Amino acid sequence: MRANTKIALLAGLISAALLPAVYAAPSGGASMQAATYVSPMEETARASWREAMAQIATPSEGCFQATYPSVIWHQTACHELQPRVAPTPRFRLFGGAAETAGNGNDYTLQSTSLIKQAVGTFPSVTGVTSETGVGVAAYGGGGILGPNEYSLQINSSFNDTTSACRGHSGCTVWQQFVYAPDYEVQGSAAVFMQYWLINYGGTRCPTGFGSDGAGDCYKNSAATTAPDVPATQLGNVKLSGGVTAGGKDTVVFTNGTTAYSSSGADSVLYLAQVWKVGEFNVVGNAGGSEAQFNSGSHITVKLAVTNGSTTAPSCVANSGSTGESNNLNLGSCTTAGGSNPSIQFTESN
Template sequence: MKFGVRSMIHVAVVAGLLSMVPLSSTFAAQVTNNIAVEAQAQALQSWHENIKKLGPPAAGCWSATYPNHLWKKEVCGKVSAYRSTPPTIASRDVLGNFATRAMGNKSAQQAGSGTDYSALTSNLTSSAVGSFPVVRGVKSESGNYGSNEYTLQLNTNISDDVVQLGNTSPYCADNGYAACSTWQQFIYSTDNGGGNPQAFIQNWLFIGPGDSCPSGWGSFSQGYYGCYTNSDAVAVPNVPVANLAKVKLSGTASANGLDTVTFTYGTVAYAISQSDSTLEIASTWMQSEFNIVGDGSQSPAANFNSGSSLTVKLAVSDGSTNAPTCVGPANGGTTGEYNNLNLGACTAAGGATPSIQFTESN
């Protein structure tokens, strides 16, 4: 409401000034229109932030439409068949700790498969929002099986990978594991194995060779012992890559509460929530990666047309105004998928909305 009042005052003041100056009616109309467009954009940005903070009232699938802040219950779609591939091979050394090495078939400068920028916070991260504030020259993208085949991924750190955390995730002791590592992905997929765009959460647990995966979880081993499971999935629009500037992907985690992925496209938000007890990721999340990459392990590359350029922004919240640290590009990411865009420099900013920002282009 305060923002709305300020916007109306702004418009009124400018309109008054325009009436005092002998400007052409066309120019005056253009100025007034520009002010209205700016006010609308700021109001939409505020709505996006409020929707993320409020979050759905319970686990399950939800949607909300601007300017309404009430979440509407949606019927969840079929659980996604999507499976990502961790970028690092997690294996135990002689001390029982996890060691990692990068994997992937791409050039050293291209984003993904372990090479990326992540935002490291001073305290535990409670939420993160990824967006593309500037999109230039993007006309098409393709994966192994067709065009417009990609994922937006907002990924946490693998729990043992952030030195400040010290010991392993509390999930281990709470679920009978002597030691383990956890990793969570907030995902938007244009084709998740079922042909329909969805948003969902993918959970990963890395365990020892003598341990078993939790009941109902899938197993995947490639030099490590991994277990994974997907949350319910909410149906979302299939967004052409040329419209990436209109999307946001956010993840939130609350100890003893809910973990939520929220995908917004223009004036509509879609969300899916699961219990934080699924991985207890709220107790270990300090580093976040966001990017557009391939659509899962069967189509790991997102190939953009030549001349594409994206500005990637990742805003993070840890209860402080401190600027996060840009980690990377070497070992700066946790996704196994990648794209054909070369990373530029990363900058970090603090204040009301701490964030990192970088460019990638080809």
């Protein structure tokens, strides 16, 4: 569906939703819960708005925010992020338990055509009452640890090379679209992209990149600030990553009725030239850490793409790229075609 058609439909939904069907509490001792009741029509309008904001391009590079029901991005301040810890791709170390998701043991969506956008959601979240980020011994116990410390990541594979490697033999590119609570400032989250040149080699990384000491180079994009969202509310969030050859790459995080985005030039890694594999999950917050959910947690994970095709993609096991993990056991994975081909799988403990 074309973007202008989506906006028109969204405007209609919002207009209908803002009628008195958004029920006010009756007078005379009604509960606060009744006062904040959201009608089914209103929730449909909000869901359509979240979908639209994942699709609507920001007017330029930088950081932006939009608030329902507006579909206009408003520029906000960006801040530079120095990686608080250096996440290590999973092929360096295998530290998590074999059954846990992440650290390589994850499903990925594999497309036969180039991915222009990937959108990650959690269609069902049940039984989640707590989550704690913990260190993994094989990664030195690093990461941002404690209650509600996790990250949402959409990751490319690390098997492709572009001119960003500057001819270094064996070098590949890897890009992450990230939402991370408390990444730099306690009490607020960062929405950003992290760029990697894997096996760049040598002792000197390109200007602006740091070295992990193992031949890899990495840096963060500018970040936009978003609120810390408790892990119990994963069903309310959406993360998307988009790329444009010769243009900009953008990460968008939506939570309820607010959207946050950060964008930068695709020429950092030229991901738009090679992106055919996507991974999405909730995992530890940097440093190879693990997101540990309470027993009885059940999460459905969905990754949908725009790739110029209506053919169902492949869902491939044991092919994730991030070093972070969670303590959930992977269930079965299904695929679907259509305007936004997707994979969907469950994970629980």
